[in-house]
Amino acid sequence: MHEFIPPATRFAPLPERFAMKRGGVLHGARVAYETFGQPSAAGDNVVLLLTGLSPDAHAASSPDDPAPGWWESMLGPGKPIDTDQWHVICVNSLGGCQGSTGPASRDPATGQPYRLGFPELSIEDIADAAANTVRHLGFDRLACVVGASMGGMSALALLARHPDLARSHISISAAAYSLPYSIAIRSLQREAIRSDPLWNDGQYLPERYPERGMLTARKIGMTTYRSAREWERRFGRERSGIGDAAFGLEFAVEFYLDHHARRFVRRFDPNSYLYLSRSMDWFDLGELCGGSTAEALARLRVDQALVIGTETDILFPLHQQREIADGLRAGGADVEFLALESDLGHDAFLADLDSFGPPAAKFLSAL
């Protein structure tokens, strides 16, 4: 598969031997990242941004790459995460396929892509790789670690495993562990990919990409990203085509799913999708810290935290964000918890910046 690495992306080497939590070692691995804004002389204005499953390191436009990033409205000069003030590092998750070492990368031991030979990936590995990147760039203290969705899990893992690295945290639509509904959804996404004969146990050929499986996987995901209420308001029973005898697309909502899924596939390595997806199922902060979720959260050392979720999120339901807020507060952090009423569900942090921007800006300016 052709790698889609944004042009301003740079690379931080991991230690020559990078041990993975569940076993296995990566040799000569790297993490792709982009930076936005300038570090202060004291290096005390660094914000680390950890992403969801699919985004790359190009969170926003910059002088080196003017193309809009995936969090363009949130990040930049004068924006809620104000790069006139903050030096933001956004990393592509380890195991991803947009520049960081992952299943599509060359295994130095064989000279061939890892594919399913990539070691089992955990959220903790993603967190360790991100922490390594921060240190490689010369910083040993973050003003804030920001994580949304899977990135919120990675941020919690980072706080647990690198307790002195960050002094504050913004947690967005995240969770301290995966619940069975989200595990089930991801299991079905993986099943869709694995069922595509072209996937070929991971050995798919670039010219025979398992598009069918990836499309279905993405569409299954999309049924959990917004909310039934938003779709009802937006699509209702609108038709965009004529139903045919072969059960093709007819309703607007079907075309919407298809359109967005097609924009996603072929840019993403199916094996990387499988690894990242499974890492989320496995994540359990309590298990990681050897105690209950509440105990594990209370042990995390941050001074301030902002925890945001939306009432309509079915993938990372609101009670999981409340749990993070309560746990961090029990540990002594000064925590603000925001339950947004947006009908944009899990995607609200990407689609409803009017709701997410101001509290994030206020939180950061008070640091």
Next chain:
Amino acid sequence: MHEFIPPATRFAPLPERFAMKRGGVLHGARVAYETFGQPSAAGDNVVLLLTGLSPDAHAASSPDDPAPGWWESMLGPGKPIDTDQWHVICVNSLGGCQGSTGPASRDPATGQPYRLGFPELSIEDIADAAANTVRHLGFDRLACVVGASMGGMSALALLARHPDLARSHISISAAAYSLPYSIAIRSLQREAIRSDPLWNDGQYLPERYPERGMLTARKIGMTTYRSAREWERRFGRERSGIGDAAFGLEFAVEFYLDHHARRFVRRFDPNSYLYLSRSMDWFDLGELCGGSTAEALARLRVDQALVIGTETDILFPLHQQREIADGLRAGGADVEFLALESDLGHDAFLADLDSFGPPAAKFLSAL
């Protein structure tokens, strides 16, 4: 595919030429049904039961077939739908594959199974076929038409197209039209089936059944039948296996999905699944009656109705049952609306009989 027709199932012929709503004609079609309890001399104790997508006509055990039926706890002597009092007719939906004419049936014009040559199926056709069956059995007036899930749609269509047939209605977890979330879920289920190479555009061979696609389709459905809350309570993060490098099953919820999906496939014709699924997407009572949903419901002629839904149903959300209740009431019916708090979601009518039984019994005994 081998047809799984329960042993006590009987067959009612449809008119030699049965015209379908969206075009096309069935010749010599039939409807599979079972009856429970005895008709009164006056024939005034007849209850018609219309089913969801997958159940057959064997709703409960009977002298002719002691095997438990799909609504065993609800139907029988002394049960909520008391067959000591009521003569219950349960029909297998037209287009189904458990005895009624459907895509797996032989097309008399070719001598071969219809497969995708079956005419486009609508909920209205299912309703017409059921009404025909009632009349074939010698009844021109039903004490009650009971419909759950898709069967509730069929019941509304029957009330609209056969206005003098039923004097009361029990509507369970139903809807007057499909919303985009449920359309999306069903579209993905169909995509999973259609993507299975063994489906072969409907021409699958009995010995090469598209099991993979049907399993995925059923599992996608199952993510909408219960509720995230029930799964959280029931499975949490329990493991039932060991995760392997090939992304096999590990969490209890994954095994649950797989186990139940395997019980379903191979007993159901994939083409039938596609037709029934699409008929639900198309259903829109307002469109059928040429007006708004509220107007269409208010035009239905029933004296009494009981409308039940559950707060956790994501496939047929509660506001759709409230809409049915409000609409029937506006038309002059004496309507009881029950919003159950069960965490069993759309499946509550199958799994939480303690909640559904008593109100149904009370409603029927007051007729």
